[in-house]
Amino acid sequence: MLFDNPDALLICAFKREHALCDPDPGANAPRQYECRPGCGNAVRTDTHARLLRERADEIYQLSVHAPKPVGKRLRAHADRLRETTEAHFAAARPTEEWT
Numbered sequence: 001m002l003f004d005n006p007d008a009l010l011i012c013a014f015k016r017e018h019a020l021c022d023p024d025p026g027a028n029a030p031r032q033y034e035c036r037p038g039c040g041n042a043v044r045t046d047t048h049a050r051l052l053r054e055r056a057d058e059i060y061q062l063s064v065h066a067p068k069p070v071g072k073r074l075r076a077h078a079d080r081l082r083e084t085t086e087a088h089f090a091a092a093r094p095t096e097e098w099t
């Protein structure tokens with residue numbers, strides 16, 4: 001079953017046994033508010049990845065104006081989002097390769 005998760009900019013192809021959001025035993029839906037990076041159930045389209053890159057840029061801009069400890073954490077978060085985006089596009093294949 002697929003669940004749209006616009007806050008995390010992904011689609012969750014929910015399989016409870018692989019979920020990192022710690023759903024209850026027997027749950028048939030994810031705990032999307034606890035969505036975790038690196039979950040094998042996460043699927044991103046190119047649009048999701050582009051929006052994630054934009055979010056990383058926004059967070060980086062916030063970090064520039066934030067006090068040092070907060071800015072450091074914001075930059076680390078922006079870096080993680082960029083890494084996720086880069087991994088998405090590095091793994092992407094043109095549709096011609098699917099046939």
Ligand code: SF4
Pocket residue numbers: 005011012013014015018019020021022030031032034035036039040041042
């Ligand atoms: S961690 Fe996120 S992607 Fe993984 S099952 Fe939970 S909501 Fe879905």
